[in-house]
Amino acid sequence: MKKYITVIILAIILIISCEKDDICLENTTPNLVLKFYDAENDTLVKTILIDSLRVINYELLEDYTNTTMDSVSLQLDLNAYKTAYQISSAETSDTIYFSYDRNDVFVSRSCGYKAVFENLTIDSITNNWIKSYNINNTIIDNDTTAHINIYH
Numbered sequence: 533m534k535k536y537i538t539v540i541i542l543a544i545i546l547i548i549s550c551e552k553d554d555i556c557l558e559n560t561t562p563n564l565v566l567k568f569y570d571a572e573n574d575t576l577v578k579t580i581l582i583d584s585l586r587v588i589n590y591e592l593l594e595d596y597t598n599t600t601m602d603s604v605s606l607q608l609d610l611n612a613y614k615t616a617y618q619i620s621s622a623e624t625s626d627t628i629y630f631s632y633d634r635n636d637v638f639v640s641r642s643c644g645y646k647a648v649f650e651n652l653t654i655d656s657i658t659n660n661w662i663k664s665y666n667i668n669n670t671i672i673d674n675d676t677t678a679h680i681n682i683y684h
Contacts, residue, residue, distance in 0.1 A: 555642055556639075556640070556642040561607075561647045562648075562673060563606055563607050563672075564605070564606045564608055564630065564652070564672055564680070565604070565605050565606075565677065565678045565679050566603060566605075566681075567682070568602050568681075568683075568684060569681050569682065569683050570683070570684075571664065574683060579601060579602045580600065580601065580684060582598070582599050582600070582604070582621055583597070583598060583621055583623065584597050584619075586618045587616070588616035588617065603678060608649055608672070613631060613633065614631050614632075614655070616629045616630070617630075619662075621661050621684075622661060624661045625658075625660060626658045626659065626660050628662075629654065629655040629657070630652065630653070631652070631655050633650045633651045634647050634650075635648045635649075649671070649672040649673075650672075652669075652671070652672060652679065653670070654667065661684050663683045664683045665681060665682050667680050668680060668681060
């Protein structure tokens with residue numbers, strides 16, 4: 533009988549001492565979302581065939597090579613306060629230079645910190661196929677809505 537009580541007590545101690553698994557289920561650092569619109573009718577979403585998309589001074593983003601889409605989701609550099617992208621369409625390229633401030637926000641013990649980008653601006657943009665743009669939101673704290681509208 534003492535043996536069973538000892539086993540039960542040890543089992544209870546083991547169960548109580550276990551920590552729950554921390555799994556991060558939340559989204560972490562959000563991406564910058566660009567949505568493409570028709571330049572003549574600024575309420576009409578217009579798809580674009582992207583020949584290539586590249587981060588200036590970095591790599592080509594293979595997910596966006598020869599792809600038709602109405603929006604793109606871009607990562608901003610966490611180690612800098614500027615990021616530049618070159619978007620090519622119909623064999624013409626435009627380069628967009630983004631500036632921003634970064635604010636690190638604690639999410640949870642399992643997720644750690646995420647970056648929230650604030651004061652988003654476009655320093656410069658070449659106008660080959662891009663006619664104009666509109667910044668909808670200067671704070672990037674989610675990637676569910678478009679932050680910038682690109683008119684082409």
